Amino acid sequence: MSFLILVRHGQSTWNLEKKFTGWVDVDITETGKSEAKKAGQLIKEQNLKINYYYSSVQLRAKHTLKIIKEILNDEKEFKSAWQLNERHYGALTGLNKIEMAKEIGEKKVHEFRRSWDMKPDALSKESPHHPSNISTYKDVPEELKITKCEYLDKERAKDLLVF
Numbered sequence: 001m002s003f004l005i006l007v008r009h010g011q012s013t014w015n016l017e018k019k020f021t022g023w024v025d026v027d028i029t030e031t032g033k034s035e036a037k038k039a040g041q042l043i044k045e046q047n048l049k050i051n052y053y054y055s056s057v058q059l060r061a062k063h064t065l066k067i068i069k070e071i072l073n074d075e076k077e078f079k080s081a082w083q084l085n086e087r088h089y090g091a092l093t094g095l096n097k098i099e100m101a102k103e104i105g106e107k108k109v110h111e112f113r114r115s116w117d118m119k120p121d122a123l124s125k126e127s128p129h130h131p132s133n134i135s136t137y138k139d140v141p142e143e144l145k146i147t148k149c150e151y152l153d154k155e156r157a158k159d160l161l162v163f
Helices: 030-045 059-072 097-104 106-114 154-160
Strands: none
Touching: 030 059, 097 106
C-alpha cells in the first residue's frame, strides 16, 4: 500500500508574532523544532518506508523536513519546489493578523487565510517582502513568480502545479 504524508512546517518566527507570512523566508522557532520532532516520531511509529521527500523552497519547510529526516535516520535527498510554497498574501504580508481582524473584520481575515479565490491587494515591488527582493527566489524565473499576491483561478492553478 502507498501513502502520501503531508506535514506543514513547524511554528515559524512570524507565526509566533501572528504575522501574515506567505513567501517571506523565516525559520522555525524552538516550538517549531519540537513540532517537527513530534511529526517525525509519529511517522516513525508507523514504520513507513518513505521513497521521496518534497519541500517548498522556504527555510521553515526545509528545516522541518531536515528534523523529520533526522528522527527517521533517513539521509535521502529531497526535492524543493517553489510551487509548494505557502500562499502569497500580497500587501497583507508582514501585517499582524489580530490587528487586521480589528481593521477589516475577522470574517475577511478568515477568508483571506482560507480561500484561494480571494485576491488580496498587490504587494509593492519596493517592499522587502516582495519575492524579487528575497534571495530564496533568485532562481525562480521572473515570469513564473507570483510576485504581487496570490490568486488562483483554475487556469493559473493548472500552470503552477506542473513541476
